[in-house]
Amino acid sequence: xxxxxxxxxxxxxxxxxxxxxxxxxxxxxxxxxxxxxxxxxxxxxxxxxxxxxxxxxxxxxxxxxxxxxxxxxxxxxxxxxxxxxxxxxxxxxxxxxxxxxxxxxxxxxxxxxxxxxxxxxxxxxxxxxxxxxxxxxxxxxxxxxxxxxxxxxxxxxxxxxxxxxxxxxxxxxxxxxxxxxxxxxxxxxxxxxxxxxxxxxxxxxxxxxxxxxxxxxxxxxxxxxxxxxxxxxxxxxxxxxxxxxxxxxxxxxxxxxxxxxxxxxxxxxxxxxxxxxxxx
Amino acid sequence: xxxxxxxxxxxxxxxxxxxxxxxxxxxxxxxxxxxxxxxxxxxxxxxxxxxxxxxxxxxxxxxxxxxxxxxxxxxxxxxxxxxxxxxxxxxxxxxxxxxxxxxxxxxxxxxxxxxxxxxxxxxxxxxxxxxxxxxxxxxxxxxxxxxxxxxxxxxxxxxxxxxxxxxxxxxxxxxxxxxxxxxxxxxxxxxxxxxxxxxxxxxxxxxxxxxxxxxxxx
Numbered sequence: 006x007x008x009x010x011x012x013x014x015x016x017x018x019x020x021x022x023x024x025x026x027x028x029x030x031x032x033x034x035x036x037x038x039x040x041x042x043x044x045x046x047x048x049x050x051x052x053x054x055x056x057x058x059x060x061x062x063x064x065x066x067x068x069x070x071x072x073x074x075x076x077x078x079x080x081x082x083x084x085x086x087x088x089x090x091x092x093x094x095x096x097x098x099x100x101x102x103x104x105x106x107x108x109x110x111x112x113x114x115x116x117x118x119x120x121x122x123x124x125x126x127x128x129x130x131x132x133x134x135x136x137x138x139x140x141x142x143x144x145x146x147x148x149x150x151x152x153x154x155x156x157x158x159x160x161x162x163x164x165x166x167x168x169x170x171x172x173x174x175x176x177x178x179x180x181x182x183x184x185x186x187x188x189x190x191x192x193x194x195x196x197x198x199x200x201x202x203x204x205x206x207x208x209x210x211x212x213x214x215x216x217x218x219x220x221x222x223x224x225x226x227x228x229x230x231x232x233x234x235x236x237x238x239x240x241x242x243x244x245x246x247x248x249x250x251x252x253x254x255x256x257x258x259x260x261x262x263x264x265x266x267x268x269x270x271x272x273x274x275x276x277x278x279x280x281x282x283x284x285x
Numbered sequence: 286x287x288x289x290x291x292x293x294x295x296x297x298x299x300x301x302x303x304x305x306x307x308x309x310x311x312x313x314x315x316x317x318x319x320x321x322x323x324x325x326x327x328x329x330x331x332x333x334x335x336x337x338x339x340x341x342x343x344x345x346x347x348x349x350x351x352x353x354x355x356x357x358x359x360x361x362x363x364x365x366x367x368x369x370x371x372x373x374x375x376x377x378x379x380x381x382x383x384x385x386x387x388x389x390x391x392x393x394x395x396x397x398x399x400x401x402x403x404x405x406x407x408x409x410x411x412x413x414x415x416x417x418x419x420x421x422x423x424x425x426x427x428x429x430x431x432x433x434x435x436x437x438x439x440x441x442x443x444x445x446x447x448x449x450x451x452x453x454x455x456x457x458x459x460x461x462x463x464x465x466x467x468x469x470x471x472x473x474x475x476x477x478x479x480x481x482x483x484x485x486x487x488x489x490x491x492x493x494x495x496x497x498x499x500x501x502x503x
Binding site: 096223228235238 | 319481
């Protein structure tokens, strides 16, 4: 039995540009078979109990299996002139959808998993940063995150201290804002949209909105895929498989503030699909 | 020289790894294999009619088989010596195609949603791993660590990527101690480079390019 709060959220189910006519993309959402298909120019999502509410935004198709509790989150930067929107395709990961989001929010693993790209030994310290659950938007935000990165983006020529902001925009979608190597006045925007197939299996759609007119599309996509695939083998080996929402044997450190806020936020909202409620 | 490349492809990695081990700088051009399927486009088929990656171009030479690229990039002991070892290397190059068709396809199925009978692919992969484990165990008894002799050859490089990436396709390497030791020996080679899913050895070694000390950064 899936909680109503879970059913009333929006979830990514396809890359909009790749949806074809029936049967279209045959996939799963929250354990149910669905088809994402094109009919009379409109994208439809059909489940066992009928058609689902659908939105197309940020290059992807979003579906709500219940009654939408709110609008899909806003990313105003997506409409900003001069930004390049890059759909990076799908990668399947045998892990809880919530763990995929949590990993995206973590900085401390950069030097060890994305060695010489997003981090490098011995620069492993995560400095103090701020985390809040914003009451107006009901989102988790981490700000003033600073980290030394040897190659922060495809367009970065050398090592820089990158500033990040992280944002949990939905239970299975997060967006980060990071120093743009090409434009110091703007942020590069990178999203991770996670489709929960089951509680222990997800498909992940990275997406970017960048100020970068020169890097070829294939290079941008492969940079992002390289980063995400470095995470994949780690995610598939995390124990317990479901994300624990209650403190147990895990001892969080200061670097885990965002993760702690995300877990609390999920628990408070009852968004527990992919979560473990007994202490780990 | 230029390699048409996809960062997540085991076959492309074979060629990048060989070049790195030989100290050859290999410029690459990224091809949008996923999600763009650019390797199937008319423009790319004009370069490689088979529509596959990798492709290595050097002047008027165009190679579309990764094992041929290994032969082209390697020299000296990496190519073996004498009829017996040369033939053994050919044997393992052919074996590497079986690894790609089993473990490699299981990985594409699990990771990038390629169609296929996943159980059949994994089963064929496990059979190949058992053969490899048996051979490497015999080699260890004889005091060797690599596939055909005392030093690595193109045979090791051809087989290594799809074996090391087997867990990406749901096939664990826990049961194969000789394969794991062989993988460690290859990862310890000077010039070794990693790819997503294949990690460098985890000592706190300095990075390949020197990292500036924190206090020198703006």
